[in-house]
Amino acid sequence: MxxxxxxxxxxxxxxxxxxxxxxxxxxxxxxxxxxxxxxxxxxxxxxxxxxxxTPQYIKDAAKEALDQGYTLYTPVPGYLELRQAICDKLQRENNLSYKPENVVVSTGAKQALVNVVMSLVNPGDEVIVFAPYWVSYEEMVKLAEGVPVPLVGSLENDFKVTAAELEAAITPRTRLIMYSSPCNPTGSVFSREELGAIAEVVARNPHVHVLADEIYEYINFVGEHVSIAQFDEIKDRVITVNGFSKGYAMTGWRVGYLVARKEIASACEKIQSQITSGTCSIAQRASLAALQGGRSxxxxxxxxxxxxxxxxxxxxxxxxxxxxxxxxxxxxxxxxxxxxxxxxxxxxxxxxxxxxxxxxxxxxxxxxxxxxxxxxxxxxxxxxxxxxxxxxxxxxxxxxxxxxxxx
CATH class of the missing domain: 3.90.1150.10 (Aspartate Aminotransferase, domain 1)
Incomplete structure (x- = not known):
């Protein structure tokens, strides 16, 4: 034939x-x-x-990394030096105290988000997604066989969900809350008071975790950026995701990270070890330089x-x-x-x-x-x-x- x-x-x-x-x-x-x-x-x-x-000093660090031989496999959760720099950044800028064991560096913040959802969500678990939301949140939940529950903030409240609206949406099957601030797509930013009220609701529901996407942290026109993990009563149930693509114009470098209690970080490392292993060595060294170079x-x-x-x-x-x-x-x-x-x-x-x-x-x-x-x-x-x-x-x-x- x-x-x-x-x-x-x-x-x-x-x-x-x-x-x-x-x-x-x-x-x-x-x-x-x-x-x-x-x-x-x-x-x-x-x-x-x-x-x-991407700023020139970050590019220069990548070139230097090549010359220094950073071309081999990296540890699954990321280079220790980079994870420590992330901890230093979180302490300095977010008033959050973590150790490198709480950090997992990933191939972009998107992978960090998926790692968390896959680590926490079982089939049938409900995930409250503050809406409007980034396009991939719902599909990530579906991939984990969870049930996305969009919770829409009103235009009159700058599209932000209120603590009362959240409390009414939580059920015994709620496992996770996902949101971003500053928000993609609305640009809305949750204030300290708003997040504090939301934290009080979460504290009353110990079966619920919070996944906070802070990738737009630096692009903030109103001053203070507040991480919900700053509220001690729920810190162990908050997973914060961030990265370098937006604040440092490093979209193509594909470096993100998550910080969480040790058990969750270890679970995310376990998943990542079977999917991509460690993030690109050169991109990690460039990201380390980004953090060391400050915010100017x-x-x-x-x-x-x-x-x-x-x-x-x-x-x-x-x-x-x-x-x-x-x-x-x-x-x-x-x-x-x-x-x-x-x-x-x-x-x-x-x-x-x-x-x-x-x-x-x-x-x-x-x-x-x-x-x-x-x-x-x-x-x-x-x-x-x-x-x-x-x-x-x-x-x-x-x-x-x-x-x-x-x-």
Missing amino acids: SADATTLAPLVLSDRINSMQESQTIAMAKKARALAAEGFDVINLSFGEPDFQ SADEMVTAYHRRRDLVLELAKDIPGFRTPTPSGAFYVFPDVSGCFGKSTPEGQTISSAADLAMYLLNDAHVAAVDGGAFGAPACIRFSTAAADDKLREAFQRIKNSVSKLA
Whole structure:
């Protein structure tokens, strides 16, 4: 039989992969690249990636690491020197006392989050996810055969869940709470008072753990960043995740970390040992240099992000049908666009959802963004402000022009 006549057997993929959704940020980025490949001038505001280069001193440390022979396997939880530097950072900046045995360095903060979920969640366990949430949280819970329970914060409260709302949502099956502050996608930042009230609720429910995603910690426009692990009564049930991608513009280096009580850290190390083992040696040495170099480069980037946020808020305020809250951190704006629903495009298509509007803006304005349904907020759209000022001005002028065509 010739090769051309060979018939492939039917392929049966696992239920696990068939039930999993692709990351919508990555999916929209693919569509934007495809349109750009056709010759269109697409402005991509869909990705959560700094538009800055990694600071030079961090690059230099990576080159030096190569010359010094850091090319072998690394310990699964990370180099001891890096874990100690993370502990020093947490003590200095977050008033948190940990030892290196409490730290697991991972291939990006995303892996750290998965490690925790897989270590704590059994089939049927409920995981309360503060919504709007980062797109991957729900899929991580499903991968562990848990039950995601989105808990939506109101726009009037800057999308933040209150302690009372949390207490009403907890059941005997609740195992874990997941949230981010500053938040992706809303940019909301929980205050000390708000987290203190949430900590009191958690303290009354000893079967519940908290997974705090603090990857946007440095990109904060309101001053104080508060880690919920600072509240002693629940510290042993808090797992804090952070990394280097956002604050140090190191997205491609793929280094994150988690800190937790020893038993949880050991469980996460055990999972990581069977999936990826230790994180890249060169990237770890670069991350050590990042911590040793302080926050000055991060603070310079935050100044730019703050300016861009204000620029975009000014540009967005006159777009019909948009209600755009003021984010307190991160580098996104997350307008409620439900005022556009029910209107029609010049081609006669009805805008029935944020997903429809996002696709209309991609095809008509050639601006890529991610619809809020992916984040548990189907009335909203996320626009990244991690782009040059002139790109942002052009993008939001195009958006305004396209939205104005709706009737």
